[in-house]
Amino acid sequence: MAAEAQLVTEAGECPGEVLVFTQGGYLSWLEVCSWSDDEVTLAAARDWLQTCS
Numbered sequence: 001m002a003a004e005a006q007l008v009t010e011a012g013e014c015p016g017e018v019l020v021f022t023q024g025g026y027l028s029w030l031e032v033c034s035w036s037d038d039e040v041t042l043a044a045a046r047d048w049l050q051t052c053s
Contacts (some may be wrong), residue, residue: 005038007048016040018049 003020015036021029034040 003048007045009048016045018045 002022004015016034019031032045
């Protein structure tokens, strides 16, 4: 695993995380994990990560 980012909502809840994997120096896959009953989508993860920047 090359990187990990926890997803945090505006309410301070942590519904999941994004894992980034590389192979040979290139992105090999991206995984979005959900820890809650609500399904965490890639689009939702992108929005949460952009608001943290």
